[in-house]
Amino acid sequence: MRIDIITVLPQLLESPFQHSILKRAIDKGLVEVNLINLRDYSTHKQKSVDDYAFGGGAGMVMGIEPIANCIHALKAERNYDEVIYTSPDGEVLNQKMSNHLSTLNNMIILCGHYKGVDQRVRDHFITKEISIGDYVLSGGELAAAVISDSVIRLIPGAISDETSALTDSFQDNLLAPPVYTRPADYMGMKVPEILLSGHTANIENWRHEQSLERTKQRRPDLLK
Numbered sequence: 001m002r003i004d005i006i007t008v009l010p011q012l013l014e015s016p017f018q019h020s021i022l023k024r025a026i027d028k029g030l031v032e033v034n035l036i037n038l039r040d041y042s043t044h045k046q047k048s049v050d051d052y053a054f055g056g057g058a059g060m061v062m063g064i065e066p067i068a069n070c071i072h073a074l075k076a077e078r079n080y081d082e083v084i085y086t087s088p089d090g091e092v093l094n095q096k097m098s099n100h101l102s103t104l105n106n107m108i109i110l111c112g113h114y115k116g117v118d119q120r121v122r123d124h125f126i127t128k129e130i131s132i133g134d135y136v137l138s139g140g141e142l143a144a145a146v147i148s149d150s151v152i153r154l155i156p157g158a159i160s161d162e163t164s165a166l167t168d169s170f171q172d173n174l175l176a177p178p179v180y181t182r183p184a185d186y187m188g189m190k191v192p193e194i195l196l197s198g199h200t201a202n203i204e205n206w207r208h209e210q211s212l213e214r215t216k217q218r219r220p221d222l223l224k
């Protein structure tokens with residue numbers, strides 16, 4: 001998989017890909033992540049990428065020219081399955097969407113800033129708009145990091161224990177069951193007996209029941 005992230009703040013996105021599962025997936029060659037500085041595609045003297053909004057009002061708007069130049073240059077090199085724009089009015093990211101995105105070969109993620117991008121970019125270049133929740137961020141970079149993280153960890157081989165991602169919350173529309181580790185007894189706070197029994201089938205049943213119970217209590221909407 002290849003993820004090309006178009007941003008005016010590439011430095012903001014360096015760290016998330018330099019640690020843990022994402023770093024290992026990149027080192028293993030499972031995914032290539034490129035941070036593309038939108039300013040490199042600006043023809044403006046000061047490399048600016050934004051301008052005043054037509055019709056007035058507060059806030060700058062990211063212009064179509066540098067974005068179009070950048071996307072054209074990328075598309076000249078390869079085909080893209082999706083050109084994603086991070087936006088609070090997009091479809092809200094969920095595990096089902098991440099699962100789908102993890103099967104793609106190449107995607108672009110465009111990070112907005114200021115008041116967002118010129119609507120013509122969205123109309124003509126963007127194939128999918130994703131929000132990471134009903135709140136407004138200062139820019140699309142953190143959203144791009146969240147989307148990439150949730151997708152990359154699902155690529156087979158990214159997580160060392162292959163089954164681990166499949167038992168996370170939201171796979172099968174259930175929340176994950178509680179987990180425990182040593183010590184089995186911490187000052188009288190005990191781990192459920194069944195987890196120490198070594199009986200795999202019973203443990204699996206217990207975990208499933210706990211998942212169901214937790215989902216009923218916390219997210220009944222998932223069971224509909």
Ligand code: SAH
Pocket residue numbers: 085086087088089110111112113114115116117130131132133134135136137138139140141143
């Ligand atoms: N004026 C816009 C918000 C702009 S916020 C509006 O009211 O809808 C600046 C940029 O941050 C956006 O262009 C988008 O790329 C990013 N962003 C903000 N909130 C986001 C969210 N919840 N999910 C994904 N991207 C978001």
